[in-house]
Amino acid sequence: MKIQHTSLYQEMQSMASQASRVQPEAKVPAQATAATSSAQFGDILSSALNNVADLQRDAKSKVTAVEMGDRSVSLAEAMIAKNKSSVAFEATVQVRNKLVEAYKDIMSMPV
Template sequence: MKIQNTSLYQEMQSMAAQAGRVQPQAKPPIQESAATSTAQFGDVLQNALNTVAGLQRDAKEKVTAVEMGDRSVSLAEAMIAKNKSSVAFEATVQVRNKLVEAYKDIMSMPV
């Protein structure tokens, strides 16, 4: 995901100036970027969720194989896969919590 910090910052300053909260400073013209930043963020988020789901499926398959007595999968492999999926899921939950917190902060800002 490629985010252009300067153009984002300039756009935020422009919006604040329009809202009358900040006096506009001398700034270079805002570079128009394609409206794909939302799509790119969505794609990155979707890929991350698909990765977590894949790790969970893999862990479930390995645990089931160990429970059924499949000798091609060791208990250590199943435990590692289960822990990987657990860590990935917890990280996803933390990202979700941060996004919700950021959304609430933005929505509570006075206009």
């Protein structure tokens, strides 16, 4: 399952809207839900991180090719690849920040 960095935010929004529409009567056992959702979330997060790493590798190779004078890669291609990797990395940092914030909120809840 390959997830593009632009569709990750849309996927998260659709999951949030689905979660808000869940009926209270239609509860699933907590253990089954936790195991499935954590596995899916982990897969999605891993896929997104791999996608960011691929974009960064591609940008680095294109920038290096332009610096070395390779005529098969234009400056515009290198700049676009660099900006794509930059945006993907910034989005990843924002997701990390939100996860850390959510973790802190959960840990500060009284038991």
